[in-house]
Amino acid sequence: MLDIQDMAKQVLAGNRRALARAITLVESGRADHREQALELLETLRGHGRTALRVGLSGTPGVGKSTFIEAFGLMLTAQGLRVAVLAVDPSSARSGGSILGDKTRMERLSRDKMAFIRPSPSQTQLGGVARRTREAIDLCEAAGFDVILIETVGVGQSETMVSEMSDLFLLLLAPAGGDELQGVKRGIMEMADILLVNKADGDLKLTAMRTCADYSGALRLLRKRPQDPQDFPKALTVSAVEQNGLDTAWAEMTTLNNWRRENGHFKARRAAQARHWFEAEVRERLLARLAVDPVRSVMKDLGSKVENGALTPSAAAEALLCEHLSLD
Structure with a gap:
């Protein structure tokens, strides 16, 4: 396990090696690394x-x-x-x-x-x-x-x-x-x-x-x-x-x-933060489609669409409402 508090201190001190390791951490696709990356970013929030x-x-x-x-x-x-x-x-x-x-x-x-x-x-x-x-x-x-x-x-x-x-x-x-x-x-x-x-x-x-x-x-x-x-x-x-x-x-x-x-700098930063929040939500929702059990359900529904048993719209409705609870 990484020492997130120590990594945050090293990044704030301008340590280039720690910065490189921190960027590697946030770029990682592993679930445990993602948790540590979020902890690191939250620790560094408000650095001024x-x-x-x-x-x-x-x-x-x-x-x-x-x-x-x-x-x-x-x-x-x-x-x-x-x-x-x-x-x-x-x-x-x-x-x-x-x-x-x-x-x-x-x-x-x-x-x-x-x-x-x-x-x-x-x-x-x-x-x-x-x-x-x-x-x-x-x-x-x-x-x-x-x-x-x-x-x-x-x-x-x-x-x-x-x-x-x-x-x-x-x-x-x-x-x-x-x-x-x-x-x-x-x-x-x-x-x-x-x-x-x-x-x-x-x-x-x-x-x-x-x-x-x-x-x-x-x-x-x-x-x-x-x-x-x-x-x-x-x-x-x-x-x-x-x-x-x-x-x-x-x-x-x-x-x-x-x-x-003229106040445009802060307003733009605030709007960008909201934009990336919404983008992150979309990314997380799409990621759920790639893992079981949703992936298996999507595969089954896809087969029914191919066979003509369901229309694409009806299959999408079933997936979103019944399995992702987005009704």
Whole structure:
């Protein structure tokens, strides 16, 4: 058995090894580990530390890892502690993941002010591991100033990261065809800042044109109450040449400060907590379908549906009302 009280003290003290063990604990699927994870999270609740949670999404190949490394190194050089929670896609066939973010962010992984934790997405929609939200809480308790959450891919189901971050960045690549059709409107409406990466070399002018196109598109979107004047906005950055990173950070700081001063920061955190409570309830209900006796009943009802003895609706009603007591 783990000493949860000691682990909590070590996490609060900023012990990186204890933090890694704590994240492993909350990611575990074992029932006994889940009980210990809940005890740990409850022990750490109310620690009083607040980090800036920054979600980052973008299409594969846009340079998310390169950007995070350059951006993270810039922040650590300013004396800020940076945690990176990178979610890698899992194979639908084997369930395995490469988890190569520490390899791709070699310099940042050696920085004593940084902590990188790759996690498999498993079967989760949105490219965010189910327990990423709890890992964020642990990193915040450990005293990190900025937490970067990198999600896989981009699309309608990738917006989960916006429900666990204070700022949501969308990384874009220049010369990607019809840029304004390259990203669905839904995720654009959730982004706080659009960053057109690879604004260097032969692509610099193309990146500037792409940024101008997106700036025009953003002006057509409905104004959001949590945004000050001129937000959301599009900027160009070069992770390779490290150009525009300081400007991006200045804009992020400006937006975060404005939201704090106008009450949007706390309101958003509260709404996110309620969202994840409801999500956890849904996950628990779905989990009950995968264990006996409900699994056996569901299998029997499924056979009756296949044979035409029951309609799908009647079988679902019987399962929910008689066996899950959800009438």
